[in-house]
Amino acid sequence: MTEQLYPFLHAAATDLDTVLAExxxxxxxxxxxxxxxxRTVLERDGARLEACARRLGEAFRAGGRLFTFGNGGSSTDAQDVASLFLHPGGKCRPLPALALTTDAAVVTALSxxxxxxxxxxxxxxxxGGPGDIALGLSTSGNSTNLIRAFEEAMRxxxxxIGLAGSTGGQMAELDGIDHLFVMPSSSVxxxxxxxxxxxxxxxELIQRAL
Known part of the structure; x- marks a missing residue:
């Protein structure tokens, strides 16, 4: 895998300048x-991002809470989202947020x-309940546990809110996600x-809206 990503590290060249150039x-x-x-995402989804931020601002004003989730690297990103909203630092307004990936006892017990x-x-x-927010992240859009979570959130x-990659996978086929943003790339x-x-x-848009 590393040879495909960084072929210059596996080359036999001893010329430091050549390696640095690569x-x-x-x-x-x-x-x-x-x-x-x-740039592609901004041009395609800029207006939709603003609309989503307005909806989120309304939800937070009404007492809504944010729940985030994902697998693997997306699990880490879900935790980053929750941390960003809950503890933004400076004079920014903290907002109620919880990553559903952080409690190892709960995750392993359910699994x-x-x-x-x-x-x-x-x-x-x-x-969760009416007025709360469910935000799931997946690079493929095909994670079954995310699909089940969105279905429960809809009920x-x-x-x-979904963040996916490539063509959106099953998340794009799921009827009812309020805001889905797809990153059109094959690179994780x-x-x-x-x-x-x-x-x-x-x-940032939510902070301005609030």
Whole structure:
């Protein structure tokens, strides 16, 4: 895998200047990719991001709480979202947010006793209600436990927001997600970088709305 991503590290070249030039070229290519992807998302979804932020602002004003979830790297991003909203620092307004990936006892108990597909849905069933917010992140859009969570959130009349990659996968096929933002890329790395930009932009827009 590393040889495909960083072929210059596996080359037999001993010329330091050549290696550094390859590192520079690789870095510049990746920077150009993420800049282009962010521009595409902004041009396509800018107005929808503003509309989503307004809805979120209304939900928070009415006492809504944010629940975030994802798997793997998206689990870490879900925790980052919750931390950003709950403890933004400075003079920004803290907002109630909880990542459903942080309680290892709950996640492992549900996985062991019932199945991994319900680890987020069961928590939303326990904590969520009308007016609350469910935000799920997936690079593929095909995570079954996210689909189950969104279905549970819809049953509970929560505001639903999805961040996916590629073509959106099953999340794009799910009828009822209020706001779905898809990062059109086949690279997991670029998708996650673009998703980070999207939820930071949403947070900034919400702070302004409030």
């Amino acid at each position: 590192v520079r070229r690789s870095t510049e290519e990746k920077v150009a990719e993420i800049v282009a992807l962010r 062991n006793d019932i199945g991994f597909d319900v680890v987020f849905a069961r928590q939303l069933a326990a904590f 509970r009349k929560m505001l639903t 790395h670029r998708i996650q970088e673009a998703q980070t930009t999207v939820y930071h932009a949403l947070w």
